[in-house]
Amino acid sequence: MNEVSLYTITLNPAIDRLLYLNEKLERRKSNRITEVSYDIGGKGTHASYVMSKLGVKNLALGFAGSRNIDKFKQILSEKNMEHDFTIIDGRTTRECYIMIEPEQVSAGSIMLTEKGFHVEEADIKRLFERIKARVKAEDMVLIAGSLPTNFTIDNLRQLLRILKEIGCFIACDLSGEAIKLAVKMKVDFIKPNEFELKQLKASHESLFDTVKRLNQDIDYVVTSLGEKGSYYGYDRKIYRVIPPKVKEVNDTGAGDCFVGAFLAGLANQLSIEEIVKLASGCAASKVMNKDSSTFDVKTAMELKQQVKITQL
Numbered sequence: 001m002n003e004v005s006l007y008t009i010t011l012n013p014a015i016d017r018l019l020y021l022n023e024k025l026e027r028r029k030s031n032r033i034t035e036v037s038y039d040i041g042g043k044g045t046h047a048s049y050v051m052s053k054l055g056v057k058n059l060a061l062g063f064a065g066s067r068n069i070d071k072f073k074q075i076l077s078e079k080n081m082e083h084d085f086t087i088i089d090g091r092t093t094r095e096c097y098i099m100i101e102p103e104q105v106s107a108g109s110i111m112l113t114e115k116g117f118h119v120e121e122a123d124i125k126r127l128f129e130r131i132k133a134r135v136k137a138e139d140m141v142l143i144a145g146s147l148p149t150n151f152t153i154d155n156l157r158q159l160l161r162i163l164k165e166i167g168c169f170i171a172c173d174l175s176g177e178a179i180k181l182a183v184k185m186k187v188d189f190i191k192p193n194e195f196e197l198k199q200l201k202a203s204h205e206s207l208f209d210t211v212k213r214l215n216q217d218i219d220y221v222v223t224s225l226g227e228k229g230s231y232y233g234y235d236r237k238i239y240r241v242i243p244p245k246v247k248e249v250n251d252t253g254a255g256d257c258f259v260g261a262f263l264a265g266l267a268n269q270l271s272i273e274e275i276v277k278l279a280s281g282c283a284a285s286k287v288m289n290k291d292s293s294t295f296d297v298k299t300a301m302e303l304k305q306q307v308k309i310t311q312l
């Protein structure tokens with residue numbers, strides 16, 4: 001068998017503009033920004049970064065606007081990411097604004113996301129051709145993040161059909177109608193949050209029963225149910241995951257970090273328990289960092305020892 005290759009597809013990538021505040025954000029006041037920095041955004045790109053940092057070779061695909069391509073590529077190269085984006089002429093890759101209040105004020109960040117560029121039919125075709133030319137049956141592909149404004153559910157269906165025909169492993173971190181379609185098309189991995197899981201739930205079904213049902217057709221169902229913690233469905237069984245306790249600085253990108261590490265673990269053929277521990281350790285390390293993608297491998301390896309998994 002050929003070596004497994006990993007691809008991420010970020011249809012609507014972003015440049016995250018991180019705005020650090022020195023006080024709690026308040027209305028009717030001039031809120032001072034103490035520091036500005038930039039990071040990759042858009043979910044699939046985050047996962048690619050995590051895989052690369054864990055030593056798992058992968059290629060980031062998707063669309064990118066020509067107008068700010070230099071800035072976008074500079075961030076990708078600072079992050080040591082291999083990429084082959086389909087460049088759309090005359091368009092700008094969106095910016096997402098992440099506001100971070102001081103640690104003592106709040107642990108979570110405030111995220112404002114631009115909706116992103118328009119893509120032409122010809123651009124969509126170019127991306128699909130690129131995917132067909134590269135991806136093989138033994139590969140793994142992650143589609144993550146929102147869709148460009150005019151990239152329709154039909155376009156997504158086309159993309160999933162292409163991947164199904166190739167026969168590769170398909171992971172999706174999508175929301176709304178897009179995740180519903182991914183479920184309908186029986187992809188191999190999904191990561192709905194509590195809100196998305198509620199959208200997938202049948203009436204009179206508990207959220208656990210929804211995970212169980214989804215796991216009938218989807219091999220890996222990973223979900224976070226807010227205060228109730230994280231769960232995953234694998235092999236028709238549900239497991240609860242208790243992550244390590246850490247000092248949270250910025251939660252942005254923690255879910256993407258989890259997905260990237262999860263797929264890296266799968267590619268390295270770790271056991272499901274080891275995969276979940278690795279992914280939880282990486283995500284826990286991520287929230288200790290200020291920007292939206294950084295995590296520390298050594299810290300993640302220490303933290304993963306503290307992850308507890310119990311079968312329900």
Ligand code: TA6
Nearest residue numbers: 014041042043096113145146253
């Ligand atoms: O999950 C974090 C993040 O990837 C941010 O970095 C930001 O770019 C945003 O999500 C984009 O999410 P969206 O759903 O709009 O694609």
